[in-house]
Amino acid sequence: MDGFFSKVLDFMRNAESGIKIVEQVVKILDLMLTKISDKKLLLETNCLSTILLILQRGNSDSQIEAVRLLESIAVDGESKLKIGQKEGLVAELVKSLRKENPRLIEASLSFFIAITTPKRIKTVVIQYRIIPELKYLLSQPNTTTSITEKALELLEELSTCKEGRVEIWHDSVLLGRIAETVLKVSSNATEHAVAILWSGCYLFRDRKAQEAVASSNGMTKLLLLMQSNCSPAVRQMSGDLVKVLGVNYKLCLSNYDTKTTHIMPC
Template sequence: MIFSWRNKRAARHAAKNEKLELISNMELKIPSHFRCPISLDLMRDPVTLSTGITYDRDSIEKWIEAGNNTCPITNQFLTNLDPVPNHTLRMMIQDWCVEKRSYGIERIPTPRIPISLYEVSEILSRIQAAKEQEDGEGCKEVVLKINALAKESDRNKRCILSQGTSGVLAATFEAFSKVPFDRNVGLLEEILSTLTTLMLPLDGDAKPYLGSNSSLHCLVWFLKNGNLSGRRNSVLALLHIFSSDQQKIDDLSEIGGAIEALLNLIKEPISPSTTNASLKLMYHIVSKSSSSANSEIIARLAKMGLVQMLLEMLVDCEKSICEKALGVLDEICRCDEGREKAYGNALTMPVLVKKLLRVSDLATQFSVSILWKLGKNEKCEGGHVLTEALQLGAFQKLLLLLQVGCADRTKEKASELLKLMNLYRDRAECIDSLDFKNIKRPF
């Protein structure tokens, strides 16, 4: 009985496989009037222009947004740039998909009606009214709706952004950041998430609101106390603000716990994108803050162990993170406190010499700059830093760098390093580094 059941099951499977093979060998032809004249693919949301020609919405909207005001087929000028949904053709396409489901064709879903400029204007008016009434819950409900609509389609997102939504949301963030956090944390977190995940880069109207004193304190609060997404979003927002406003960097440095919170993100990374943003923000802080505060900030960071964190990160990290970590380390080594920490770490020379000519031109540039600062400013007798660099093969790599070419400033530093190292070549046994097969050459 068992054998009989197995035989029947095998026969059913064989028949099914034979049917599928027969279907796959048949050529399925899509009716020509179901195809978009631009993409030549099956239309999912057919719309008709004022010329009477039907296209897939995504294709024709990209054509119009590129600055074209003519019909791609007839080349006639469009009297109306708003395409009209062709419901009849869409239902015909859906019925055809159902008939051909045995070929693996799935029925296209009924598209949602795109949001209009009027609807966006109405939504922004509701946010403005909720802000004036200090209605946090009502405002959060509208922000969630904007988030959902923007995620539905790129067309919705473009329409929402075109009405200055990021500026309205940033103004709302500032307004609610001035009242106690415990009443509006959910709203502020939702606004921050919408701005950083859907609306970057922010327009000029949004930056002043997010860069205000109350907004900065709120962003630092999320940086210290927020959940993982809140901390990530706050770093992205701060980076976008400070990349073009040096004064705001000084303002951030004066907020208690801001530097420490950023350092914790580097020490305990959340994701590669967050680490990248944190390192980039840290670079802005150590390189662009005012001269009077720069040395103090670097000294604080050095005492908090940033040099060691960066060196440990550089042992094994991806290209983007490597470049940013070397950039931060290069800036820290401008000050005595930063160099002292680098001198005292056993990883410094091995890591820096290893990165020469191996990661990218930018990483090599930073590595040469750091070696130059450490070698030139070494105060102890005997040239221990330069001697160690010689033993690790830095002399040969710098010679090769000059041969393959580099930026003028890097060339000057490399040449000066070679002169400094040459004084200690008779005291150090250099490693033969003639085998450069693993080095990424630019030629």
């Protein structure tokens, strides 16, 4: 297997082989992922350049395979930094979030979730305007549950650095989109959405974030969530949010007809 891998790697090192040949090479590597013992060889500059070429000019299937390949070699801080610092690579992956292929979007989101653990990579990704792309995905009516979950998970990860916090919490439209997912998508989406809101409104007490959540009918959504079969952690964060938003329960509920007066905090 090592000898065969070496032969395949030679093609990856030579982007002049032609796009069709390189697409086939990436397909083979994608199938071999679990059997490759030293994936760090794929971090060589020439190999990353070939992957970038696939993302720019390859067909949809080969682009998905290239993204999966990148995720598989992002195994530690060093490899993540090397991938993140490859000129043009992050920019091209951010662009892929606008393509009309849910499988490619989902693969790219999984890659970004895997790679953005180091703060330096978070900063790079944010500089390439990934947060507006995540906002766009959350605003589309046909976005799949899996893509929504991954978009929220990535936003939660990006909110752990200063640059991400500022951009997310000061975008009232984005916060409104996040608040809308609290009840509508899935338990995983709910957990990520509530964690983002909790971080901004409760942990860091960001005033603009609090105002945005309150103006998006966030209080009612949180009260409904607390009555649902949510996890203890989500219920606790929701309770914290209700308290910090500073709205009296009875005052909040008085704006609704008697059919909704059963909504009370647990």
